[in-house]
Amino acid sequence: MTTSPSSPSSSSSSSSSSSSASSASSASEPPVSPRNADNKAREAMKRVIIDVSRFVEDAATYERIKDQIMASSGIGVDLQLETADIFNQIIGVDSKTARVFKAITQNILFAGVFELKVKLPLKVMTRDVPGHEGWRVLIEITKDTVCVSHYKREQTLATTPPADLFWYEWRLSMMFSRDMRELISTSLKITNVGFMDTTSEAKKHEINSLLCSGNVLIS
Secondary structure, three states, X not given: OOOOOOOOOOOOOOOHHHHHHHHHHHHXXXXXXXXXXXXXXXXXXXXXXXXXXXXXXXXXXXXXXXXXXXXXXXXXXXXXXXXXXXXXXXXXXXXXHHHHHOOOOOHHHHHHHHHHXXXXXXXXXXXXXXXXXXXXXXXXXXXXXXEEEEEEEEEEOOOOOHHHOEEEEEEEEEEEEOOOOOEEEEEEEEEEEEEOOOOOHHHHHHHHHHOOOOOEEOO
């Protein structure tokens, strides 16, 4: 559902051969247009919705959802509008599939962020990490339960001195009944912590002590 950020170009050499190779590479690999990016996101979205419905819906409902979603082209349609149409007209806003995706909205994260800011013993401000590492979602479906886990990574501000740079990752997990009607339990936990090459040993010791080396149960 996410895409990795593009790597910066490495063709900074002043030699003519490197410049030629870089130009040839650029010519053979044109940048992805917004339309193509939308189409990739559209196909990824459809695959995830179909996969989830396969595990939570009965066979007949799953086949109907799959067939209707695959038959909808969406070409030229705004991606957000198409997504709304899929849930409103094909899946149903109160279906089991829709209930799973209601637990995968950004608003869900606000409760976790608030708890972290109140209870976490950090005295520095942090910011979101961009790209696929910044926010990941894991859906685990068993015979009796559905567990939705959000993994969120934060890092120190851009103005932080190099010796004080670090990041940490936290997880908000919600366990629901198999029909997604009942919220059984929740947990909020720091799951990982990391540093940059420039981070001082004193800062590493301080953060590891505060965050138990990336293993803190918040609630």
